[in-house]
Amino acid sequence: MTFTLPTLPYAHDALEKAIDKTTMEIHxxxxxKAYVDNLNAAIQGRSEFDGQSIEAILAKAATxxxxxxxxxxxxxxxxxxxxxxxxxxxxxxxxxxxxxxxDAITSTFGDLATLKQKVKEAALARFGSGWSWVxxxxxxxxxxxxxxxxxxxxxxxxxxxxxxxxxxxxYLRYQNKRADYVDAFWHxxxxxxxxxxxxxxxx
Amino acid sequence: xxxPDRRDxxxxxxxxxxxxxLPKAVVAQEAAFSLPKLPYSFDALEPHIDAKTMEIHxxxxxKAYVDNLNKALAGKxxxxxxxxxxxxxxxxxxxxxxxxxxxxxxxxxxxxxxxWASMGPKAGGExxxxxxxxxxxxxxxxxxxxxxxTAAGMTRFGSGWAWLxxxDKxxxxxxxxxxxxxxxxxxxxxxxxxxxxxxxxxxYLKYQNKRADYLAAWFKTVDWKVVxxxxxxxxx
Numbered sequence: 463m464t465f466t467l468p469t470l471p472y473a474h475d476a477l478e479k480a481i482d483k484t485t486m487e488i489h490x491x492x493x494x495k496a497y498v499d500n501l502n503a504a505i506q507g508r509s510e511f512d513g514q515s516i517e518a519i520l521a522k523a524a525t526x527x528x529x530x531x532x533x534x535x536x537x538x539x540x541x542x543x544x545x546x547x548x549x550x551x552x553x554x555x556x557x558x559x560x561x562x563x564x565d566a567i568t569s570t571f572g573d574l575a576t577l578k579q580k581v582k583e584a585a586l587a588r589f590g591s592g593w594s595w596v597x598x599x600x601x602x603x604x605x606x607x608x609x610x611x612x613x614x615x616x617x618x619x620x621x622x623x624x625x626x627x628x629x630x631x632x633y634l635r636y637q638n639k640r641a642d643y644v645d646a647f648w649h650x651x652x653x654x655x656x657x658x659x660x661x662x663x664x665x
Numbered sequence: 666x667x668x669p670d671r672r673d674x675x676x677x678x679x680x681x682x683x684x685x686x687l688p689k690a691v692v693a694q695e696a697a698f699s700l701p702k703l704p705y706s707f708d709a710l711e712p713h714i715d716a717k718t719m720e721i722h723x724x725x726x727x728k729a730y731v732d733n734l735n736k737a738l739a740g741k742x743x744x745x746x747x748x749x750x751x752x753x754x755x756x757x758x759x760x761x762x763x764x765x766x767x768x769x770x771x772x773x774x775x776x777x778x779x780x781w782a783s784m785g786p787k788a789g790g791e792x793x794x795x796x797x798x799x800x801x802x803x804x805x806x807x808x809x810x811x812x813x814x815t816a817a818g819m820t821r822f823g824s825g826w827a828w829l830x831x832x833d834k835x836x837x838x839x840x841x842x843x844x845x846x847x848x849x850x851x852x853x854x855x856x857x858x859x860x861x862x863x864x865x866x867x868x869y870l871k872y873q874n875k876r877a878d879y880l881a882a883w884f885k886t887v888d889w890k891v892v893x894x895x896x897x898x899x900x901x
Contacts, residue, residue, distance in 0.1 A: 488874060496874070536822050
């Protein structure tokens, strides 16, 4: 069983209003590719992973064999996180969510602006490399951040939206201005993909 | 390493009997820690480290660590009077509500101060004298030391540092730390002699994902005289 780098669902320059083309090329073609390659190397020759999704593997990360656990957390997490990241952005993104997701945001956070503010706070408070997430946990929306490539799936929580705050995600255009990058991210957010993940998570 | 700053100048003034003349508010405004001057120009480490990276790394990232350290310790009189080394060595005693902020920003301040001072134009090469002997004793050869420090830099997943450290007897080792954690916070304390920053902000503009290329280039900027002085002090 080997994992493969997913194709980007849009052109490298499609997200220019938030993320520049060079960053997309390197982020997808080199960083994400390295996670996929290193994940495959870590699990090579281990038939127990045959037919398992990366999500299923991460959900039982704590029980993985000692000699590969951290490699799978880092690289399997990197693969799952980036796959979600690409899919939850779109050149036609932005705006507001609708339907049950919008209702859940209103009932949990009061309004969309508050959710955005909390995602930003989690992103800015993450010292070093990591992610800021909106997750579904016990049927409810939550905001949290993880270090490095740790996946919320390792903690029994289902990510439906993630902002990559590794410096490689934004440094070429924004340098030290992580806040500006997070603000711009909302211009490309693909709410219909986030809503589909929310439905699937069984809120 | 804390370089002389405005607070030291103020102390001299106070010692000189000027204290009575200074309104309290002025004293309170003096920040405890300040951004040290770079000992060379932004473009001095070209082509190994580019001028733009130096400008942003020093002028924005390091400055933010200093500002946030000052904020964390503001009004905590006894802590503001200590050196950054003293603070990091007794990190467990720093008040819990600000401890993580001091680890991150105090570590960031100290690590970067060491980093700038241990690089220079027309540097690189290999150490000589007692440091060279200690490196051979610990790692067999300079080449093996170089490979080990490079491996420590490459295997640090996420943000952090790779270090050449000394224990209190002058024995050397290579370690890496996450984020801005300082070897001085370890038990027993390890003295950092040489550190290489592997946060992506240290190399991304020029090297992007090629951390290995950055590490190879960085070795050409190491000022071994500075490292040898640190080693001589650490072994005493």
